Amino acid sequence: DLMTLASIVEKEAKLPEERPVIAAVYMNRLRAGMLLQADPTVQYALPQHEARLLYKDLKVKSPYNTYRHLGLPPGPIASPGTASIVAALYPAHVPYKYFVAAPDGHHEFRVNYKDHEAAVREMRREREALSRADAARNDTTRTRPPTKKRD
Known part of the structure; x- marks a missing residue:
């Protein structure tokens, strides 16, 4: 065991x-x-x-x-x-009695299920925010601002 x-x-x-x-x-x-x-x-x-x-x-x-x-x-x-x-x-x-992994690899520990569920929701929000930020950084379809043409 x-x-x-x-x-x-x-x-x-x-x-x-x-x-x-x-x-x-x-x-x-x-x-x-x-x-x-x-x-x-x-x-x-x-x-x-x-x-x-x-x-x-x-x-x-x-x-x-x-x-x-x-x-x-x-x-x-x-x-x-x-x-x-x-x-x-x-x-x-x-x-x-509960834990959930945070996006950075550490865990959030909780005593009761209600608090655990709140921690799960928070970690989910953090993951989604990181995913959106990664997607924005990797978005190649965005246009760049026009550059001035040199004479």
Whole structure:
């Protein structure tokens, strides 16, 4: 179980300092009898790796799909590094049960579902704003202002 949890932390955490907090979130969910709902377990269960999961992906029939099955998956989904193993052994002492990834890779942690949903909406707005900004920068159809002709 330790290596399985550590493997999920390994795939979920982008920032080293968040590993113990992410491990704690999953431990808190397990203690509360909640589904883990860990995206990396669904990505592992899919025949092709998807960077962004779609709603239909969450329905994949697999014992590794922690959106459908309580508890940890039947085995590790990756080879965890030392930091993830240590985080699984010594999770942070925090009350969080939810988190969402921000566009810059850090996570926003929340205690209750209502606050989590608000954080999800905020992260979605941030992603959409970044996408619009990227699209505007890459838009080659925009016209340039006319330049003066030199004589």
